[in-house]
Amino acid sequence: MATKKIAVVGGGMTGLTAAYYLKQKIKEQQLPYEVTLIEAGHRVGGKIQTVRKNGFIMERGPDSFLERKTPAVKLVTQLGLTDQLVRNSTGQAHVLVRDTLYEIPSGTFMGIPVWESALTETHIISETGKERIQEELSLQKSKPMIDQSLGHFLRQRLGDELIENLIEPLLSGIYSSDIDKMSLMATFPQFFKLEQEYGSLIKGLRKTLPQDQASTGKKKGQFLSFENGLETIVEALFQKLGNDTCILGKPVKHIIHQDGAYHLELEKNEVREADAILMTVPHHHLPSIFKADSLFAPFMDIPVTSVANVVLAFDQSAIQYDQDGTGFVVSRNSDFRITACTWTDKKWPTTTPNGKVLLRAYVGKPSDQKIVHLADDEIVKIVLKDLAKVMNLAASPEFTMVTRWKQAMPQYTVGHVETVKMVRNEMKAQLPGVFIAGSSFEGVGIPDCIQQGEQAADDVLQFLASSYRK
Ligand SMILES: Cc1cc2nc3c(=O)[nH]c(=O)nc-3n(C[C@H](O)[C@H](O)[C@H](O)COP(=O)(O)OP(=O)(O)OC[C@H]3O[C@@H](n4cnc5c(N)ncnc54)[C@H](O)[C@@H]3O)c2cc1C
Numbered sequence: 324m325a326t327k328k329i330a331v332v333g334g335g336m337t338g339l340t341a342a343y344y345l346k347q348k349i350k351e352q353q354l355p356y357e358v359t360l361i362e363a364g365h366r367v368g369g370k371i372q373t374v375r376k377n378g379f380i381m382e383r384g385p386d387s388f389l390e391r392k393t394p395a396v397k398l399v400t401q402l403g404l405t406d407q408l409v410r411n412s413t414g415q416a417h418v419l420v421r422d423t424l425y426e427i428p429s430g431t432f433m434g435i436p437v438w439e440s441a442l443t444e445t446h447i448i449s450e451t452g453k454e455r456i457q458e459e460l461s462l463q464k465s466k467p468m469i470d471q472s473l474g475h476f477l478r479q480r481l482g483d484e485l486i487e488n489l490i491e492p493l494l495s496g497i498y499s500s501d502i503d504k505m506s507l508m509a510t511f512p513q514f515f516k517l518e519q520e521y522g523s524l525i526k527g528l529r530k531t532l533p534q535d536q537a538s539t540g541k542k543k544g545q546f547l548s549f550e551n552g553l554e555t556i557v558e559a560l561f562q563k564l565g566n567d568t569c570i571l572g573k574p575v576k577h578i579i580h581q582d583g584a585y586h587l588e589l590e591k592n593e594v595r596e597a598d599a600i601l602m603t604v605p606h607h608h609l610p611s612i613f614k615a616d617s618l619f620a621p622f623m624d625i626p627v628t629s630v631a632n633v634v635l636a637f638d639q640s641a642i643q644y645d646q647d648g649t650g651f652v653v654s655r656n657s658d659f660r661i662t663a664c665t666w667t668d669k670k671w672p673t674t675t676p677n678g679k680v681l682l683r684a685y686v687g688k689p690s691d692q693k694i695v696h697l698a699d700d701e702i703v704k705i706v707l708k709d710l711a712k713v714m715n716l717a718a719s720p721e722f723t724m725v726t727r728w729k730q731a732m733p734q735y736t737v738g739h740v741e742t743v744k745m746v747r748n749e750m751k752a753q754l755p756g757v758f759i760a761g762s763s764f765e766g767v768g769i770p771d772c773i774q775q776g777e778q779a780a781d782d783v784l785q786f787l788a789s790s791y792r793k
Contacts, residue, residue, distance in 0.1 A: 327356045327787050328596060330587055332575050332612075333603035334362030335369020336769055337761035339560040340398060340776030341601050341783075342568060348784060356787060359595065360564065361587065363574035363604075367561050370731065370762075371769075373552030374724065378676035380552045381634045382683070383726040385769055386671065387411060387546035387553065392770030394777060396547070402559045404549065411544035411670050417651035420447055420488045422658055424651060424713055427489070433511075434490035435481070437528045447488050455482035456525075464522045470737050473510055474503035480524050492652040496663050498767065499630050499732040501689045509735035550673050575604075578612055580754065598790070599756040599783045603776070606733060606763035613757075618749040621742050625763065626734040629695040630687035633706045634667075634724040637680040641718035651713070655688070661709045662688050679721075684710065699725040733763040756790070758782050 331342045342360040349356045360367075370384035388395045390410075399405060416427040427434075430441030442453045459480050473494070477486050491502045498505060507515055517527025549555035561569065570589075577588040578600065587595045602609060607627055609619040649670035652663040664684045668675035675681040684706045687695045694702065703723050710716060743764050750757055760779035762772055 325355070327598040329356055329358045329599045329601070329783055329787070330585070330595060330597035331358065331360040331601045331603065332587070333369070333761065334360050334364070334367035334569065334571070335603060335761065335772070336371060336557070337772040337776040337779075338362070338369075338601070338603035339367055339557065339564070340773045341603065341760065341780045342564055343398075343560050344777050344780035345783065346564065346568065348780065354784070354787075356784075358568055359597075360569045361573060361575055361589070361595070362569065362571050365572045367569060367571070368554055368557035370728070371553050371557050372726075373554035375552060377636075377722075379636055379679070379681060380671075380674040381667075381681070381724060382553055383632070383634075383724070384728070385553060386665070386667070386683075387548040388769040390545055390547050392768060392774075394774040395770040398773050398777075399547075399556065402556065402563070404555060404559055407549045407551065407555055408547050409550050409671065409673055411546040411548075412649060412672060413544050414669060415648040417648055418447065418489055418492055419651050419653045419657050419659065419713065421654070421656050422712065426648075427493075431489070432528055432532055434485065434493045435477075435524065435528060436485075437525060437532060448484055452482055452484035452488075456485055458482075459525050460523050462523065464518055467519065470506050470508045470740065472503050472737050473505040473507045473514075474501075476507045476515065476518075477502070480518065487656055488654050492654045492663075495688065496652050496685070498735065499628055499662075499687065499689070500734050500736075504734065504736050506735045506737045506739040509739035548671060552674075575612060577614055578757075579615055585757070599758070599787055601758045601760060601779050601783055603759075603761040603779075605731070605761070606759075607730070609759070613754070616753060618746060618753055621746055622763075625739065625742065626736060627730045628687065628689055628732045628734060629692055629727065629729045630685060630732055631695045631702060631725060631727045632683055632685045633703055634726075635682045635684070635703075635706070635710075635720040636675075636722050637682070637716075637720050638718070639678050639680055641716065641720075642680050643715040643717070655690075659709045659712070660688075660691055660694060660705050661686055664710065682710070695727050695729065699723075733767065735767075756783075756786050758786075 329345060331338045338360055342358055345358045372383040374381045390396060417424050418427050425447045428441045428445040430438035436442050436456060477490060494502055514524055518524045521527035521530060573589040575587050575589060579586050585597045585600055587597060606622040606625050609622055613619055650665040653659045653661060661684045664682060667681040667683050702725055758779050760775040765771060765775050
């Protein structure tokens with residue numbers, strides 16, 4: 324049998340995972356297939372980037388992954404990295420509402436008060452707002468809909484105040500999105516299922532949530548990283564794949580289907596052939612890569628936003644913050660341009676040398692995109708001005724590091740699941756053997772990307788097996 328060629332385009336977490344599982348399965352099953360990963364940049368890892376400097380371990384992109392979504396832990400175990408895992412320190416999480424820092428009450432899940440005790444002590448919500456939340460328990464379940472905005476669904480159930488003051492700031496930290504445009508079915512379909520099954524979202528969460536998932540204040544950290552930074556997993560995958568598998572620094576410009584094979588055009592007229600292709604690049608790159616195939620045009624309607632973050636390293640003497648905790652998120656009704664701040668040295672003690680303080684602040688809410696395009700020192704100035712409103716900063720940072728992620732955050736707006744499904748159906752008919760996976764499609768979290776990478780590896784192998792049978 325002639326060797327079949329598989330190309331994985333994009334070497335972020337999704338592409339690396341897919342290439343790793345493909346190679347593993349090909350070896351186990353002794354299949355006559357060859358895998359090549361093609362990455363535009365000169366390094367793999369995509370958004371995962373750790374900078375190790377002066378004893379600090381700093382992240383430009385993600386800092387950790389959620390343990391409870393199992394595909395990540397499974398991959399870490401297979402790579403033999405378990406002994407390098409570190410868990411986030413817990414402590415009181417905070418939310419800044421109308422310029423005041425409040426403790427996020429225990430007994431909440433993604434800001435939703437699961438247990439009655441969550442509401443009794445807190446001043447984040449007014450008494451009227453608390454009564455409105457209690458009413459959720461006796462509301463009728465909503466009429467089934469194909470999709471709706473997460474904001475619409477939650478506002479109807481729980482009232483506006485909880486959304487504005489707690490849920491929105493927590494969720495927009497994950498998706499960098501407007502809650503009133505985000506798709507319920509692409510982000511939290513389980514909320515809808517619970518409401519439909521139990522007649523009340525709160526009742527559903529009470530019935531189904533393991534005790535340790537509703538924020539109790541005493542639980543262990545739910546996030547994992549590595550003692551030498553998150554890029555550890557990228558380095559391990561790259562080592563397993565080897566230089567022979569990975570082509571770096573060569574963006575795929577165009578792909579055409581000709582004479583029963585796909586032709587991938589790289590720079591300087593270099594062309595690679597493949598029998599199956601897994602595309603893990605951001606969705607908005609696909610229409611220009613597959614120029615001849617208008618089936619990817621709907622992806623131009625999936626918006627992308629930009630964000631930036633600033634790492635700030637201080638001497639401990641320069642900064643006082645007494646709050647016990649790991650950081651805060653900022654509600655939209657506060658007069659702040661930062662959207663969140665992680666007290667990194669407290670959340671991840673292994674990142675920071677003794678006697679130093681490490682912070683990371685985030686900017687770029689959907690309504691404040693222009694901040695991402697300012698010069699570094701202007702962004703730092705804005706960040707410091709905001710931080711000074713809640714923390715005592717007695718001296719300037721020893722150094723700062725600004726990272727911009729332009730057009731990097733896919734927006735899962737209403738109808739997202741249907742759009743992706745429709746394009747995939749068209750692909751099956753018009754581009755057999757081409758697959759898509761990654762943060763633009765079925766989840767932005769690292770475990771979601773790992774799961775998609777593993778699933779896509781199986782889909783590619785199944786396609787090739789069936790094409791042999793034909
Ligand atoms: C600031 C920030 C913080 C985050 N924090 C967290 C967090 O704490 N936890 C969490 O779980 N998730 C977090 N995320 C989300 C998570 O990091 C991403 O969703 C995930 O890393 C995306 O992986 P990916 O492989 O799908 O895409 P990417 O990492 O974007 O990889 C895509 C790759 O494709 C390459 N590429 C593009 N075009 C081409 C081309 N034409 N040819 C070849 N290659 C190409 C790119 O260079 C890139 O390497 C965060 C994201 C950001 C930006």
